[in-house]
Amino acid sequence: MEIEDIIKEENKVYSKPRLLDDVHMHYCPGCSHGVVHKLLAEVIDEMGLAERTVGVSPVGCAVFAYNYIDVDWVEAAHGRAPAVATALSRLWPSNVVFTYQGDGDMAAIGTAESIHAANRGENIVMIFVNNAIYGMTGGQMAPTTLIGQKTATTPYGRRVDLNGHPLEITDILARLDGTCYVTRQSVHTPASVRKTKGCIKKAFENALAKKGTSVVEIVSTCNSGWKMSPVESNEWMERNMFEKYPLGDLKNI
Amino acid sequence: MLPIIKNIYFIHIMKEEVRLMKGNEAVAHAAILYGCDGYFGYPITPQSEVLETLEALMPWETTGMVVLQAESEVAAINMVYGGAASGKAVMTSSSSPGISLKQEGISYIAGSELPALILNVMRGGPGLGTIQPSQADYFQATKGGGHGDYRLIVLSPSSVQEMVDFVGLGFDLSFKYRTPAMILADGIVGQMMEKVVLPPQRPRRTDEEIRRQCPWATTGRNGERKRNVVTSLELESSRMEIINHRLQARYREIERNETRWEEIGVEDADYLIVAFGSIARICAKAMEMAEEKGIKAGIIRPITLWPFPKEAVEKAARGKKGILCVELNAGQMIEDVRLAVHDSLPVEHYGRLGGIIPSPQEIVDALEEKLINNIP
Structure with a gap:
């Protein structure tokens, strides 16, 4: 069989999502953000929502998410994405609004906005990328940084007596009456990527059905911030992160 | 009483119904009647009647206006930012300490070139200060307030009638120049009751009208247009300088056209x-x-x-x-x-x-x- 016989439309098993722009991403090689972006682009396109989806990008590594996924975007101030999304959703109820937030955005500076938007049951999707570190500013401690984890601001490891405990924001959000679906996933294996895609789809379906707030946490790696290779990061995440942040649905109504 | 205000009243009395209300209440009525799409606020004395009046009037049942009590002034101004980004006519109100909290959001709204209306019913400071009237936020309102080189259109009402009139004027100017406008009232105007004539009800713009009027807004791509991105971020300095020059040129235009006294x-x-x-x-x-x-x-x-x-x-x-x-x-x-x-x-x-x-x-x-x- 010749190569020309193989390269045919009917043999195609994969293509770049149509909504993902053909540009270089600023993310580090090995970073989870690119995979999460791809999943979002696929889900929005497959659900036929490209023309009525509005994303809210955070301050953090994903600040430039608006450069990569071909939907309307509002770039929020640090931590304020859920407030911005609240207005976008309430004023344009036929649109689907999602926030894309990191751990600092969701669980430190924006804790109030995250909890209250979810508690009001805003019909939005909150995508929460938890890599336990501040990537954009150079690897400082995040609210979700593990005990003992070394960062630029915990150079000898996070200590409870100095820095307090890792904040389990997703568990808190799951306890609120306004959330309908809260899940914690990862994108470090093909199987987990496929599973996470299904979760993101379910979250968007909930927003369309006006069921309340859906939260999809994606436990992620930051090999640059963690100062490991991408492979080592995946292994470290499996060994350390999943114990503190176990994968699975926390709430599914 | 100022002669000019007597004249305004006289003209209005001739043809309109005169009502008696507080300045803060009048702003709530004026917002609905203007066709405002959304109000996002947080209680603080001496302006809480704005939110209270809106909740009592339930405009979501009539004009479809969204009214939301936010979890903080910070959240409220960022809701305004989101609503403004999508082309809607949105506003917030607060008093001095709350307005300080809103400054980050106001800077983002100015930097993203969005229309929005902010009411400050000033009380005495600094700090928690007093709930009594003050005009001590003049510097904050007119010289920037938040970070970066920006200006607000700042309207100063001296009567309850002007509280009403400046809601419409503030929205009109902020949409005309795509820059936030502030009504800088003092606690006296907010709290005192006075005769006032309300304008007729204007219909809220339809979604289609908003899409036409605000082609930059994040309304959902809706068709074949390219995506809209509302942001104040530009890491390339040469482009950020161009944005700043564009803002400054607009401020000069406002100075030429909109000075009132x-x-x-x-x-x-x-x-x-x-x-x-x-x-x-x-x-x-x-x-x-x-x-x-x-x-x-x-x-x-x-x-x-x-x-x-x-x-x-x-x-x-x-x-x-x-x-x-x-x-x-x-x-x-x-x-x-x-x-x-x-x-x-x-x-x-x-x-x-x-x-x-x-x-x-x-x-x-x-x-x-x-x-x-x-x-x-």
Whole structure:
């Protein structure tokens, strides 16, 4: 069989999502953000929502998410994405609004906005990328940084007596009456990527059905911030992160 | 009472129903009647009646306007940012400490070139201060407030009627120039009850009208247009400088077109009083009392605090013996007055602090002491 016989439309098993722009991403090689972006682009396109989806990008590594996924975007101030999304959703109820937030955005500076938007049951999707570190500013401690984890601001490891405990924001959000679906996933294996895609789809379906707030946490790696290779990061995440942040649905109504 | 306000009332009484209400209540009515799409606020004295009145009027049942009590002033201004980004006519209100919290969001709204309306019913500071009236946020409102090189269109109402009128004017100007506008009211105007004539109900714009009017808005791509991104971020310095120049050019345009003020008895006066907001009305009474003593004073009342009517003040000051700036603060607008007249005549300040409102007699005394008898 010749190569020309193989390269045919009917043999195609994969293509770049149509909504993902053909540009270089600023993310580090090995970073989870690119995979999460791809999943979002696929889900929005497959659900036929490209023309009525509005994303809210955070301050953090994903600040430039608006450069990569071909939907309307509002770039929020640090931590304020859920407030911005609240207005976008309430004023344009036929649109689907999602926030894309990191751990600092969701669980430190924006804790109030995250909890209250979810508690009001805003019909939005909150995508929460938890890599336990501040990537954009150079690897400082995040609210979700593990005990003992070394960062630029915990150079000898996070200590409870100095820095307090890792904040389990997703568990808190799951306890609120306004959330309908809260899940914690990862994108470090093909199987987990496929599973996470299904979760993101379910979250968007909930927003369309006006069921309340859906939260999809994606436990992620930051090999640059963690100062490991991408492979080592995946292994470290499996060994350390999943114990503190176990994968699975926390709430599914 | 100011003659011009008498005239406004007279015209309105001739053809409209006159109602009695607080300034804060009037703003809530005016927002609905303007066709405002959304209000996002957080309670703080002395402006909570805005949110209370809106919740009582339930405009979501009539015009479809969204009203939401946010979890904080910070959340409220960021809801305004989101709503404004999508082309909707949205507003918030607060009082001084809450307005301080909103400054980050206001800077983002200005940097992202969005229209929005913010009402500050000023109370005394600094810190938690007092719930009594003040004008001590003049610097904050007119000189920036948040970070970066930006300006707000700042409207200063001196009556409940102007509280109503400036809701419409503020929205119109903010959409015309795609920049946030602020109604800088004091606690007096917010809390006092006065006769007022409300405008007729304007329909809210349809989604299609918003898409046409605001082609930049994040309404959902809806068709074949390219995606819209609302952001104030630009890491490439040469492009960020261009954005800043564009903003500055717009501010110059606003200065040329939108400067507003009111003059009372300026032409044949020996002394000029400059005062804004409700204090200008106390000054009008003081002006009458001074005239009985043979002191001829005129008043210039800046209506736009930014752009400040510097040419009007400079012109009005020509040939005068001195200027008295009367403010409910320690001397803020006086700096703009001095810049306007270039030290060509004595410029003095009289202010009460901590929420105390001066009587007309105090203002006459100040005029005599500071400008006529030159008592330091």
